[in-house]
Amino acid sequence: MKLAVKLFARARDLAGTSQLEVDVSEPATVLELKQALARACPALAPLSPHLLVAVGQEYAGDAQSLAEGLEVACFPPVSGG
Amino acid sequence: MKLAVKLFARARDLAGTSQLEVDVSEPATVLELKQALARACPALAPLSPHLLVAVGQEYAGDAQSLAEGLEVACFPPVSGG
Amino acid sequence: MIQLTNDPIDFAALTEQVRSNAAGAVVLFLGTVREFTHGRQTLRLDYEAYSQMAESKMAELLEQARARWPIVKAAIVHRLGTMELGDISVAVAVSTPHRDQAFEAGRWLIDTLKEVVPIWKQENWDDGTKEWIHPGLKKSP
Amino acid sequence: MIQLTNDPIDFAALTEQVRSNAAGAVVLFLGTVREFTHGRQTLRLDYEAYSQMAESKMAELLEQARARWPIVKAAIVHRLGTMELGDISVAVAVSTPHRDQAFEAGRWLIDTLKEVVPIWKQENWDDGTKEWIHPGLKKSP
Numbered sequence: 001m002k003l004a005v006k007l008f009a010r011a012r013d014l015a016g017t018s019q020l021e022v023d024v025s026e027p028a029t030v031l032e033l034k035q036a037l038a039r040a041c042p043a044l045a046p047l048s049p050h051l052l053v054a055v056g057q058e059y060a061g062d063a064q065s066l067a068e069g070l071e072v073a074c075f076p077p078v079s080g081g
Numbered sequence: 082m083k084l085a086v087k088l089f090a091r092a093r094d095l096a097g098t099s100q101l102e103v104d105v106s107e108p109a110t111v112l113e114l115k116q117a118l119a120r121a122c123p124a125l126a127p128l129s130p131h132l133l134v135a136v137g138q139e140y141a142g143d144a145q146s147l148a149e150g151l152e153v154a155c156f157p158p159v160s161g162g
Numbered sequence: 163m164i165q166l167t168n169d170p171i172d173f174a175a176l177t178e179q180v181r182s183n184a185a186g187a188v189v190l191f192l193g194t195v196r197e198f199t200h201g202r203q204t205l206r207l208d209y210e211a212y213s214q215m216a217e218s219k220m221a222e223l224l225e226q227a228r229a230r231w232p233i234v235k236a237a238i239v240h241r242l243g244t245m246e247l248g249d250i251s252v253a254v255a256v257s258t259p260h261r262d263q264a265f266e267a268g269r270w271l272i273d274t275l276k277e278v279v280p281i282w283k284q285e286n287w288d289d290g291t292k293e294w295i296h297p298g299l300k301k302s303p
Numbered sequence: 304m305i306q307l308t309n310d311p312i313d314f315a316a317l318t319e320q321v322r323s324n325a326a327g328a329v330v331l332f333l334g335t336v337r338e339f340t341h342g343r344q345t346l347r348l349d350y351e352a353y354s355q356m357a358e359s360k361m362a363e364l365l366e367q368a369r370a371r372w373p374i375v376k377a378a379i380v381h382r383l384g385t386m387e388l389g390d391i392s393v394a395v396a397v398s399t400p401h402r403d404q405a406f407e408a409g410r411w412l413i414d415t416l417k418e419v420v421p422i423w424k425q426e427n428w429d430d431g432t433k434e435w436i437h438p439g440l441k442k443s444p
Contacts, residue, residue: 173315173318174314174315174318177314177315177331177333181333181335181389182335182389183336183337183338183388183389184337184338184339185335185337186334186335186336186337187332187333187334187335188331188332188333188335189330189331189332189333189409190318190329190330190331190333191328191329191330191402191405191406192318192322192328192329192330192331193327193328193402194322194323194326194327194328194329194398195324195327196324196325196326196327196400197324197325198325247324248322248323248324257335259337261332261334261410261413261414264332265332265406265409265410268330268406269402269406272402
């Protein structure tokens with residue numbers, strides 16, 4: 001399935017885009033999404049051990065499964081406040 | 082020596098005055114002032130174990146010595162804020 | 163800056179006073195007149211102070227806080243007289259480079275003020291009775 | 304009440320919003336743009352958010368705080384976009400019956416916001432460089 005992954009902050013700057021489309025084979029987990037992202041966009045490599053993934057606007061662990069149509073985002077550690 | 086002792090809050094209400102003149106023999110300590118106050122104004126008795134004394138606008142312990150002309154105040158525990 | 167006042171406390175002006183480009187954090191504490199205490203209803207509070215000593219103690223608190231935390235600016239204002247429900251009796255504002263310092267200093271300032279600054283409050287309960295609050299003492303008869 | 308905004312934060316209005324006759328204590332925390340960090344000089348900060356998720360996380364924080372402390376009212380506002388030195392980036396206001404609760408809840412809200420709400424700041428250093436701040440990561444090359 002194709003997933004449109006929103007990117008923020010330094011992840012967006014490194015990727016050069018605020019949304020990346022990646023292809024993962026079903027059934028897919030967050031870990032597989034991260035691996036697909038790294039292949040699709042090698043520029044994200046310096047961030048990759050630190051990237052956080054949100055699925056449906058909730059933080060998602062590596063084992064969480066993904067489904068088409070869910071909102072997916074990927075970003076480095078937050079620094080608001 | 083005569084000392085004019087300022088009173089506040091429930092101490093003032095019990096004594097019925099905001100300033101009490103007491104007589105203590107020199108040299109005098111804060112403890113002797115408290116005893117003289119209790120004699121001069123028995124109405125303060127319910128407060129007496131809790132009364133605080135300030136000399137020269139600083140908290141003073143029982144052993145501190147007093148001198149004529151110093152500003153002396155006596156009051157129950159504070160409750161500002 | 164420290165102040166005793168009979169007027170309503172302008173907490174916004176006080177907070178503006180402590181803001182600074184050198185600070186990343188501002189903590190403001192307001193003490194306000196609460197309606198219920200252990201189920202009893204307050205109509206209003208009367209505050210009185212031993213004013214000169216209270217001011218000198220408040221200034222001392224700011225000095226002591228400055229020795230313990232890297233305070234950029236700090237201010238304490240205590241109101242005296244009669245206060246209605248919801249009124250602000252005391253405001254403490256402090257700015258520091260980082261937030262842990264501002265929270266700690268603000269908390270210490272109001273805690274210590276309540277222990278050492280000679281100010282007293284008198285409850286005006288809804289049953290018409292008045293009662294000076296003196297921590298550690300039995301209630302008045 | 305939670306809000307993301309591009310406009311300056313009106314902390315006085317926010318504080319008024321949380322005042323209540325049921326509260327004896329109000330704590331307001333402001334995060335402000337500090338000029339110096341470890342000796343480096345900031346010209347301004349740019350904040351961005353994953354807005355919908357940030358709003359839902361901020362609302363969650365208020366719910367969690369209400370479960371832990373007897374909060375009367377609470378509000379969080381975070382500003383986004385470009386902020387100059389001294390500007391307020393975030394404001395947390397909370398009222399509770401007693402002051403320990405207000406300090407604890409205010410502290411927990413800002414600490415937890417900084418850990419979980421998807422908002423990021425970018426430093427604009429005085430040497431002309433920009434740098435996204437991502438705790439735990441090495442600086443950008």
